[in-house]
Every structure is written in C-alpha cells, then in structure tokens.
Amino acid sequence: MRTPPAALLVSDHMAGSVYALSVPDGTVTGHLTGRHLSEHAGFLALPGGRVACVDDRRGELLVLDPFGDRLVERAVPVAVPAEHLACDPSGRLLAVTTGLGENAEPWSDLLTVVDLSTGDAARVRTRVGEPGVTVLGGGGPLVVLRHREPGALAVHRFAELLAAPPGCPVVTPHALLPLPDDGHGDAHDPASGRVFAATGAGVRAAGRKDDRLVAEATIPWGSPARGWYLRLDTRRRALWSTLRGGPSDPLRWPEWTNHAWYHELDTGRTRQTELGPGLVFRLALARNSTAFSRVHPDGDQLVLLDGDFTPRRVPLPAMDGAPRRGGTPWEGVERRAVAASPGSDWVAVTRGGHGEVHLIDAESGQEVNRVRLSTPLHHGGHVTLVGRNDGSDGDPVGR
Numbered sequence: 001m002r003t004p005p006a007a008l009l010v011s012d013h014m015a016g017s018v019y020a021l022s023v024p025d026g027t028v029t030g031h032l033t034g035r036h037l038s039e040h041a042g043f044l045a046l047p048g049g050r051v052a053c054v055d056d057r058r059g060e061l062l063v064l065d066p067f068g069d070r071l072v073e074r075a076v077p078v079a080v081p082a083e084h085l086a087c088d089p090s091g092r093l094l095a096v097t098t099g100l101g102e103n104a105e106p107w108s109d110l111l112t113v114v115d116l117s118t119g120d121a122a123r124v125r126t127r128v129g130e131p132g133v134t135v136l137g138g139g140g141p142l143v144v145l146r147h148r149e150p151g152a153l154a155v156h157r158f159a160e161l162l163a164a165p166p167g168c169p170v171v172t173p174h175a176l177l178p179l180p181d182d183g184h185g186d187a188h189d190p191a192s193g194r195v196f197a198a199t200g201a202g203v204r205a206a207g208r209k210d211d212r213l214v215a216e217a218t219i220p221w222g223s224p225a226r227g228w229y230l231r232l233d234t235r236r237r238a239l240w241s242t243l244r245g246g247p248s249d250p251l252r253w254p255e256w257t258n259h260a261w262y263h264e265l266d267t268g269r270t271r272q273t274e275l276g277p278g279l280v281f282r283l284a285l286a287r288n289s290t291a292f293s294r295v296h297p298d299g300d301q302l303v304l305l306d307g308d309f310t311p312r313r314v315p316l317p318a319m320d321g322a323p324r325r326g327g328t329p330w331e332g333v334e335r336r337a338v339a340a341s342p343g344s345d346w347v348a349v350t351r352g353g354h355g356e357v358h359l360i361d362a363e364s365g366q367e368v369n370r371v372r373l374s375t376p377l378h379h380g381g382h383v384t385l386v387g388r389n390d391g392s393d394g395d396p397v398g399r
Contacts, residue, residue, distance in 0.1 A: 006344050006390070007066035009051055010357060011037040011382045015375035016057070020066040023346050023385065024359050026371035030071035035062070038082035040099065042399045043384035045392035046091040051384060052398070054082035054096060061085075061096060061114055067388055079110035079123050083130050085398030088137035089190035092117045093158055095143050099130040106130050110168060113143065113161045122162050125170045126154070132186035134195050134397060136208055142174075144213065146186055146197050151179035153195065153206060153213055175212040179204055185230035187239055188396055189265060198230045198241060203263070219263055222270055227261055233285055234394035235342050239263045240290065242280050243272070250328040254278055254297055260290070260305055273309045276301070279329045282399070284340035284347060284385075289362040291347045293336040297325050300336070302349050304362055314365050321353045335380035343390025352380035 006023040013036050020030035036057040044052040050073065051064045063074040083099030093115055098108035109128045114121045131154075132146035141158035154173035161171065185198030193208040194216070203219040219239075221227065227241030245257040258280040260273045278296030280303075285291075292303045293316070300322070302314040316336070323329040334352030340362070347360040355376045359369040384399070386392050 005067075006341050006346060006385055006387045007049065008339065008348050008357070008383060008385050009043060009064060009066055010350070010373065010377070011039070011053070012373070012375040012377050013037050013039045013382060014378040017375045018064075019373055020064070020071055021371060023344075024368050026359065026369050030066065032071060037382065038080070039379070039382045041082035041085040041096065042382060044085050044087060044094070044398035045384070045386055045395065046087065047393050049386050049388040049390075051386060052085065052087070052094060054078060054080065054085060056080045056082055056101070061094065061112070063116065066386070074116070076114050076119065076121050078112040078114065078121070079108065081108070084133045084186070086133045086135050086188070087396045088135040088141050088158075089396055090137060091393055091396070093135055093137075093141050095133045095135050097131045097133045097145065111143075111145070111161070113158060115162060120162055122164045123168045124161055124164045125168050132183070132197070134186055134188040136188065136193055136195070137190065138193065139208075140211060142208070142211060144195055146179065146183050148183055149181045151181040151183050153177040153179050153197065155211065155213055157211060177206055177213045177215060184228045185241065186397055187230045187232045189232060189237070190394065190396060191237065192265070196230060196239060198227045200226050203227075203230065203239065219270070221261065222272065223259065225257060225259065229282055231283060231285070231399065232395045232397070234391045235285060235287075237265045239265065240283055240285075242275070242283060242292065244280070246277070250330070251326060253323065253329045254325055258294070260292065260309075262309070271309055273305060273311060275303050275311065279323065279335070282338060284338045285342050286340035286347055286362045287342060287345050289340075289345070289347070291338050291340050291349070291362065293338045293349050295323060295329065295336060297323075302338070302347065302360060304347070304365060312365050314360060316349065316358065317351065319352055319354065334378065337380045337383045339383035339385040341385045341387050341390045341392060343387040343392075344385070346385060348383050348385055350377050350380050350383060352377050357383065
C-alpha cells in the first residue's frame with residue numbers, strides 16, 4: 001500500500017502533553033508539555049498540513065506544523081474555555097467560541113476572531129451559551145454562530161468583529177435565522193457556501209444571500225433517532241453523522257442504538273447503516289473508508305464502512321476503567337478517539353488510560369502498529385491525522 005507522508009497529532013489533554021508522530025512507524029517527531037488542548041473544540045485542519053487547536057489552560061490558539069522544523073508555528077491569545085473552532089475556506093480567518101469548561105452551566109459570552117495573515121485578533125461579547133461556529137468566505141467573510149435556547153443562526157461580519165475596540169464590547173448580529181432550540185453539530189460546505197446544523201427534526205440547511213442566511217429545506221434523519229455530530233466529507237461532498245437511539249437514561253447506554261447516516265449534497269440521496277449498540281460518537285474519514293469507534297461492555301470495535309456501506313469490524317483490546325453497565329459513559333471513565341486522513345488508508349484509534357494508539361490499515365483491517373506514549377491518555381485523549389496536501393482543510397470546522 002502506497003501512502004503519502006502523514007503525521008498524527010495526539011493530545012493528552014488531562015496530562016498536558018501533545019505528541020507529533022510519523023505514520024505508520026509511530027516515531028515521535030515532536031512533543032509539547034504543559035499544553036492542555038481543548039478536546040471539545042478539537043483540531044482544525046489548515047492548508048499545508050498545519051493544524052489549529054486551543055490551549056485551554058494558557059488561553060492560546062496554537063497553529064501546529066507537524067511537518068515543519070518547529071511544532072508550534074504560532075500562538076495567539078484567545079478567550080477560553082474553547083467550545084468550538086472554525087475557519088474560512090482559505091484557512092486564514094478563524095473564530096473561537098467559549099462554553100462551559102469545568103462549570104455546570106454556560107457562563108461565558110466571549111468570541112475571539114483571528115486573522116492569521118496579519119496576527120490581528122479581537123474579543124467581543126455575544127450571548128452566553130455553547131455556540132457552534134462556522135466562518136463563510138467570499139463576498140465579505142461572515143461568522144455564523146449556532147445558538148441554543150433560544151435557537152438561532154446569528155450572522156456577524158468578520159471585518160466588523162476584527163475591528164472591535166478593546167474591552168470586549170457587546171456585539172449584535174447583523175442578521176438572525178431562527179433555529180430549533182436543540183441544535184448540536186455544525187458543518188459548512190465551502191463549495192456552495194451552505195451551512196448545516198443538526199437538530200432533533202433533522203439537519204437544518206441555510207444558504208448565503210449577500211450578508212444573510214436563507215433557510216432551505218430540512219434534511220430528515222429518516223429515523224426516530226437523531227445525530228448529535230455533523231461532519232463534511234471532502235471526498236464525496238456529503239454529510240456524515242451518527243444517529244443515536246434507544247433509552248434516554250445514560251445509565252442504559254449499552255442499549256443505545258447507533259446508525260451511520262450519510263447524505264450526498266449534490267444528489268440529495270441519504271443512506272443509513274447499523275453500527276451496533278453502545279457508545280459511538282465522532283467519526284474519521286480515510287481515503288476509501290469511514291471509521292467509527294464503538295465502546296460496549298461485551299467488547300469494543302473499530303467499525304469501517306467502505307463504498308458499499310457494509311461494515312467491517314475490527315476488535316479492539318479492552319480498556320481498564322472503561323464504561324460499565326450501571327454507570328454513565330461520560331463521567332470518570334476511559335474512552336476512545338479516532339482519526340484518519342482522506343489522503344491515506346491509515347486509521348488511528350486510542351486506548352484511553354493505557355497511553356496506546358492503534359494504527360489500523362483500513363484496506364486490510366489489520367493493526368500495523370501500536371504506539372505507546374509516555375502519558376496515559378485518560379478519557380481517550382484526542383487525535384488528528386493529516387498529510388501535507390490530503391484535502392483535510394476542505395472541512396473548515398474543528399473536529
């Protein structure tokens with residue numbers, strides 16, 4: 001199998017370490033300490049194999065270059081705790097929203113915008129909550145915040161936010177588009193400029209008209225379950241999500257149902273495939289496969305979907321401290337993170353609490369390497385896999 005050069009970034013946000021690894025040999029090419037990256041805001045792919053992320057303890061937006069001479073290319077102060085992170089299609093203009101952090105209720109209304117080409121940054125106040133964010137380019141860049149309770153897509157002109165005076169002034173949206181109160185999950189298609197938000201009723205779509213958004217037809221889930229995560233597939237111009245159904249009680253999480261949901265943007269065709277019970281959340285896009293990690297008391301799996309949508313299941317070794325029956329899958333337990341690159345066939349999945357990363361060949365379904373790091377990766381850590389020109393930056397929302 002011929003694979004373009006790729007790099008894996010692994011964040012142990014609990015221990016405050018970030019590793020850069022070459023793939024597939026697993027050699028550590030860079031290591032940062034004292035860096036507690038926001039797992040929720042995740043990694044954002046930028047052009048040239050660079051990656052943006054947020055250090056929640058230091059309050060900095062980091063631009064990492066795993067292929068360069070220095071891992072940290074730039075650090076820009078931003079408001080934290082970081083909730084969501086996005087950029088415009090050029091990868092130059094970024095926005096960071098704030099959320100709960102280690103608090104029971106939303107408390108911060110701060111939004112930070114950054115122009116990487118000049119180093120300029122500004123902080124403004126918007127609305128307390130946990131807003132999602134997308135940044136639209138062309139015709140004057142726009143920042144679109146996805147608010148909940150009350151739900152809305154709030155449109156701000158990027159240039160006006162960046163020109164805000166010091167002191168974190170309150171800003172009002174240039175335009176508002178109503179949205180259900182239960183929005184959770186964002187995607188942006190740079191080719192069309194459309195914005196998507198996952199809600200209970202389906203995926204709400206909106207198109208840009210001048211400096212406003214115009215509502216389009218809702219894309220139904222086609223299921224009593226719903227998706228809480230939304231991702232753009234840069235390989236096939238499609239949206240992906242995982243539909244979670246079953247009992248609402250988190251103590252009964254082993255009974256949760258999970259289906260992969262796939263919607264082609266150009267044809268409107270939608271498909272679903274059963275993944276199995278348990279905890280499935282984020283997904284990763286390899287060259288020819290889509291990867292999901294599934295956690296369940298009867299055994300964990302990496303589930304791979306190829307072009308025919310027939311699942312292939314790769315068993316994963318158990319985690320000490322994994323979620324148990326009778327407990328929740330969130331509090332004080334180990335989890336898994338998954339990563340892939342649309343330019344290669346490698347898939348990486350972590351083993352929380354063990355400091356291990358499994359490197360899987362998606363073509364064969366075989367583990368080709370198991371990397372052991374110097375920190376435990378409690379809560380599963382967070383990972384991203386990138387190539388220099390693999391198309392990852394075609395998805396301008398942090399994952």
